[in-house]
Amino acid sequence: MVRRGLSKLIRTVSQYPGIEDLSMTTNMLLMESCATELKKAGLQRLNVSLDSLQPDRFRRITGGGDLARVIRGIDAALEVGLMPIKINMVVMKDVNIDEIIPMIYFCIEKGVSLRMIEYMPVGSDSKNLQKKHFPISEIRKLVAKEFELEEAGGRGPGPAKYHMIRKHEFFIGFIAAISQHFCESCNRVRLTANGMLHLCLGHENQVNLRNVIRTTQDDDLLKEAILSAIQKKPFGHKFVEEDSKMSIGMSGLGG
Numbered sequence: 001m002v003r004r005g006l007s008k009l010i011r012t013v014s015q016y017p018g019i020e021d022l023s024m025t026t027n028m029l030l031m032e033s034c035a036t037e038l039k040k041a042g043l044q045r046l047n048v049s050l051d052s053l054q055p056d057r058f059r060r061i062t063g064g065g066d067l068a069r070v071i072r073g074i075d076a077a078l079e080v081g082l083m084p085i086k087i088n089m090v091v092m093k094d095v096n097i098d099e100i101i102p103m104i105y106f107c108i109e110k111g112v113s114l115r116m117i118e119y120m121p122v123g124s125d126s127k128n129l130q131k132k133h134f135p136i137s138e139i140r141k142l143v144a145k146e147f148e149l150e151e152a153g154g155r156g157p158g159p160a161k162y163h164m165i166r167k168h169e170f171f172i173g174f175i176a177a178i179s180q181h182f183c184e185s186c187n188r189v190r191l192t193a194n195g196m197l198h199l200c201l202g203h204e205n206q207v208n209l210r211n212v213i214r215t216t217q218d219d220d221l222l223k224e225a226i227l228s229a230i231q232k233k234p235f236g237h238k239f240v241e242e243d244s245k246m247s248i249g250m251s252g253l254g255g
């Protein structure tokens with residue numbers, strides 16, 4: 001959201017033929033003042049990274065983030081109809097396990113959905129797998145002590161497996177990035193702001209689309225470059241066997 005001309009970019013992308021779903025992953029720090037403009041530009045929905053509802057802890061995890069601003073951003077987005085909002089909470093041992101239940105109540109109250117994600121060691125945080133990893137099976141056990149969970153069946157378009165808390169008509173997604181390796185069904189690649197197409201969160205391999213865009217005006221050549229890049233998508237990560245080789249962090253990838 002610090003990119004100059006973001007709403008113009010969103011307007012341009014939203015007008016391409018074939019774009020049916022346009023969402024943004026954000027920490028929400030700048031949303032309060034831009035929600036109306038982004039909605040008007042064509043943004044439809046949001047994914048929000050939010051690992052804690054305790055201001056001090058949130059500041060520590062995010063390196064200075066202001067929780068109150070994030071919550072005001074969520075309210076502003078809801079107000080203008082940027083929906084659905086999905087909260088992504090990375091659950092980390094010795095960091096925020098005590099916030100699993102409060103986060104569910106927060107999301108129920110706000111009317112936003114929630115995905116709980118296993119910690120993945122990417123970028124500078126790559127040495128911390130054992131220290132921070134808390135498996136989805138344990139997360140689910142903690143949730144099941146408080147709520148009756150029903151399997152919602154199937155997966156959405158992404159990697160989450162959804163359960164329902166019927167009493168509150170609330171869906172909660174679990175993403176077992178490490179313990180139940182879902183790489184074989186992964187349908188994600190990520191294009192960074194500088195034009196690199198990253199094929200997997202667990203590998204350094206990337207394809208430079210910026211060079212293609214700068215050397216040709218031919219959309220077919222660009223399409224060909226994207227399709228041939230996707231052929232090189234790795235079969236999956238090896239976070240458990242070896243340290244992540246990614247030099248770029250999760251925040252740089254929009255992961």
Ligand code: SF4
Binds near residue numbers: 182183186187200
């Ligand atoms: S293939 Fe890569 S990006 Fe996809 S789920 Fe596995 S680690 Fe994540």
